[in-house]
Amino acid sequence: MIKTSTTLFAVIGDPIAHSLSPLMQNWMIHYFKIDAAYVAFHVKTHHLKQCVDGIKAFNMGGINVTVPHKEQILKHVDQKSRAVELLGAANTLKLKDGSIAAYVTDPFGFIESLGNNRSRFENAKVLMFGAGGAAKSVAYALSRLNINKLTITDIIDEKADLLAATAKQAFKIPHTETVHSTDINDCISDSAIIINASAVGMMPDTEKSVLNDYSAVTNRHFVFDLIYNPGQTALMKNARNRGTVVQNGLDMLIFQGLQSLRIWMNEEYELKGAALNELKGIMKQESGFHE
């Protein structure tokens, strides 16, 4: 129940109609008994400065920032976390003593979502599909997981080259390289982990996959697909058929949101077990996720 004391949080983006954040964050707000409410605002790029000024004027708790504003919003913030500086993007703003501080919680969401699979990353060789904003956040996360080598492939070679260079120079991953689709099977054989950080396989193109040939995928691999709708992509299905451990992006989505809530409230909320499963069930049901 909203009261006069209730703090407002929001997500801004364009488009915003399909955002899962209000559903997810209001569930967490209720679960953690926080006196807050979370709404979605449809915001155009030319209004970003007014949004940041609005956070201050309205004395809001903070906001999440989503596509396409994660980079442009940085022109208007007062402070940036180290991760924001390195990634050049933010998804969380917080009002602190009249100033706007920017954070990025996607890398932490990726890491927290790994759970017991986290140990697989230590000193591992990782193959990642995609070189956009999500891939950049994952590359940063991989640097914190002490991987040994990151190989990037993207339909645009220059994007893959650029992210490989950034991952090595800025994120300090020891070895980075790019690979063409013709050499992908050799790379899979050489890697322990395959990550899809591209949009290939997302609804409605659920039959598509970054891989055509799964012959190099084995039960020693770990496949992480950032997509959460469908809950099981063609990549995940085919890999699982070969005995591979697979994971989708729903936990990452939840934990990046939880991390925002922790930042805003300065509290170490924990979400796991039955409660986490309940939230995932509600998100699947309310959003009409496909399996």
Place this chain on the structure above:
Amino acid sequence: MIKTSTTLFAVIGDPIAHSLSPLMQNWMIHYFKIDAAYVAFHVKTHHLKQCVDGIKAFNMGGINVTVPHKEQILKHVDQKSRAVELLGAANTLKLKDGSIAAYVTDPFGFIESLGNNRSRFENAKVLMFGAGGAAKSVAYALSRLNINKLTITDIIDEKADLLAATAKQAFKIPHTETVHSTDINDCISDSAIIINASAVGMMPDTEKSVLNDYSAVTNRHFVFDLIYNPGQTALMKNARNRGTVVQNGLDMLIFQGLQSLRIWMNEEYELKGAALNELKGIMKQESGFHE
């Protein structure tokens, strides 16, 4: 339940901690099945421009404006209703095609709250205590009710004189005058209606009243006190003891809020009978009103 499609409304003021609007408006939002939520923002005067820009940037449905911003906000709006022009104050802003339109719903709240007592005002002589912002809204409402004469009394003579002049020249009330406390009993005898639009008698000073001597108050009078906490002021109790019909300001508060909701949603919502009583009961209970 807040969803991605949910429209946000808010009230801005300074202070704001004791506002009843979130409780009242969220009850009405639920009752009328509107996909909206209503929060309170603590806003300082130097941030009013950023607030109006924020309504546009966030694409909010609209806001209520309360003390001390009702006049200053007008510097930043694009359009004003006729009532706002006349009163020089607004309590409701609405985003319309990228512009901010200003409305004032207090006069309409006063009129709607009268119910069957409305007919008492036609061609009546009215005595009003107070000459501040609330009194000005009531004076405007009285002009719409076709009263014959308005007599104003205030502890600051100049304020009473100014409002009497405005009520005659701008609001077109046929006869207006001011009166000193020494002549109040003659004025009461000459009036059908007594209105308290001052703060005298409000919590915590519940023993105070604008009247010391009730000898001129009869069962032919109608006493309207804009105060709603306590629910029955010393003025109301003493008048009722003399057989007078009395009314407090709670219905006015509710109907000015309902009018804002109608403006924002472009819908002719109706609130009466058991539903109105339920809302009043919740407001009394949640806010710890005194009887």
